[in-house]
Amino acid sequence: MEKNSLIKIVGYVGMVCMVVAPPIIDTGVGKIIAIAGLSLLTIQTTNLKALNLTVLNIAGISGYLYAFFT
Numbered sequence: 001m002e003k004n005s006l007i008k009i010v011g012y013v014g015m016v017c018m019v020v021a022p023p024i025i026d027t028g029v030g031k032i033i034a035i036a037g038l039s040l041l042t043i044q045t046t047n048l049k050a051l052n053l054t055v056l057n058i059a060g061i062s063g064y065l066y067a068f069f070t
Helices: 003-020 028-048 051-069
Strands: none
Touching: 003 028, 028 051
């Protein structure tokens, strides 16, 4: 499988996670899904060299991790 195809698939899986997470975000599972989705999207934004989106994703991951552990 080509690198670009794999990154595209990772991006789509991340997008699906971010679509599924909001209705259940108040649960631990919702937060984990959001963290997973943002992590997968960060792989895509890093490949695109979209620093602004990468920083936003890391900030989101940090926030969901804080909410999950507190």
